Amino acid sequence: MYCKKIHALINSYIDGELPGKLKEEIRLHLESCPGCKQLEQDLRALVIKPLKESSLKEPPADLWFKIKAAIEKPGPLTSFVDQIIAGINIVFPLRKPVLAFAATVLITVIAIVLAIGIPYNSRETTAMDLAEQAEFIYSLDDAASVYSGNGFGLGTAIEEFLL
Amino acid sequence: MQEIPKDTLTLAQQGDIRAFEDIYRTSSGFVYTLALRVTNNRQDAEEVAQDVFLKVYKNIRKFRFESTFKTWIYRITTNTAINAAIRRGRRAMREIEYNDNIQHTHGYEPQQEKIEKDEKEQIIKSMLETLNPKQRSCLVLRDIEGLSYEEISRTLKININTVRSRLKRARESLLALRKKGVIKNVL
Numbered sequence: 145m146y147c148k149k150i151h152a153l154i155n156s157y158i159d160g161e162l163p164g165k166l167k168e169e170i171r172l173h174l175e176s177c178p179g180c181k182q183l184e185q186d187l188r189a190l191v192i193k194p195l196k197e198s199s200l201k202e203p204p205a206d207l208w209f210k211i212k213a214a215i216e217k218p219g220p221l222t223s224f225v226d227q228i229i230a231g232i233n234i235v236f237p238l239r240k241p242v243l244a245f246a247a248t249v250l251i252t253v254i255a256i257v258l259a260i261g262i263p264y265n266s267r268e269t270t271a272m273d274l275a276e277q278a279e280f281i282y283s284l285d286d287a288a289s290v291y292s293g294n295g296f297g298l299g300t301a302i303e304e305f306l307l
Numbered sequence: 308m309q310e311i312p313k314d315t316l317t318l319a320q321q322g323d324i325r326a327f328e329d330i331y332r333t334s335s336g337f338v339y340t341l342a343l344r345v346t347n348n349r350q351d352a353e354e355v356a357q358d359v360f361l362k363v364y365k366n367i368r369k370f371r372f373e374s375t376f377k378t379w380i381y382r383i384t385t386n387t388a389i390n391a392a393i394r395r396g397r398r399a400m401r402e403i404e405y406n407d408n409i410q411h412t413h414g415y416e417p418q419q420e421k422i423e424k425d426e427k428e429q430i431i432k433s434m435l436e437t438l439n440p441k442q443r444s445c446l447v448l449r450d451i452e453g454l455s456y457e458e459i460s461r462t463l464k465i466n467i468n469t470v471r472s473r474l475k476r477a478r479e480s481l482l483a484l485r486k487k488g489v490i491k492n493v494l
């Protein structure tokens with residue numbers, strides 16, 4: 145029974161993310177429980193170590209020049225505004241440039257609001273969350289079969305334990 | 308990643324391109340690595356990194372020093388990378404393989420060392436492939452970029468207990484796969 149609590153907290157323990165008293169309690173348990181000790185060693189050796197040891201990757205050398213070129217060329221917004229000004233001047237040949245500019249700003253703002261207002265990827269995000277949950281249920285089942293015969297600690301166990 | 312000095316950020320906010328280049332030089336490896344691990348695809352990672360720095364350039368005036376710059380740029384990177392990974396989807400993800408050793412290794416390297424490096428790289432890629440992009444972000448921020456739970460929570464704007472459980476689940480599922488031998492154990 146106690147080992148289940150250890151399983152729920154072992155990752156936070158390894159990461160040094162537990163308060164002192166709890167950390168000490170787990171350290172003592174690990175000294176006397178071969179099963180939990182094995183779990184700790186496996187997590188460290190098979191999962192954490194390969195990730196920690198993977199080196200920092202540098203982007204291709206020409207990336208900076210691509211970024212710099214993109215910054216320095218006139219942005220799409222500028223040319224868009226220019227086009228609208230030109231369009232307005234054709235349709236309404238306003239004598240005062242200030243009015244033409246104000247009209248341009250108004251049209252641009254409306255265009256931006258319309259563009260931003262459309263939640264074009266919200267459906268994808270929802271699908272993602274559902275997929276994550278499904279995967280989580282699957283992974284719990286998977287992990288449970290490795291380390292304990294019955295009822296592996298659920299995701300909420302940690303919150304309950306810490307409260 | 309090292310924090311960017313405030314003076315550099317202020318200069319960049321005033322449009323100084325050299326200050327912006329300094330920011331790029333300090334952070335591009337971290338941004339690219341995070342993007343690579345979250346998308347698990349080299350082409351996407353390059354596009355994401357480019358996109359991130361253009362977003363940083365366009366929005367740096369809005370950066371108010373309320374969070375650290377590191378948290379801010381990691382947040383932009385994870386959001387951009389997660390969206391890229393979602394867009395690509397699982398089917399396309401298998402089509403393009405990446406091999407960083409070919410592109411980023413300089414000079415002579417003993418054959419044996421190179422084989423070991425390739426195997427390790429393959430293990431990381433296979434491990435990350437079994438996770439979804441949100442789990443990958445959490446795991447990569449922790450185990451590769453070395454962020455604390457508090458920093459991850461601020462970067463991803465999720466509760467610290469969500470960080471705990473997301474990491475726990477990700478690592479448990481990876482461990483189960485490695486123990487079953489689904490992911491080759493060569494280390």
Ligand SMILES: [Zn+2]
Binds near residue numbers: 173180181
């Ligand atoms: Zn135990």
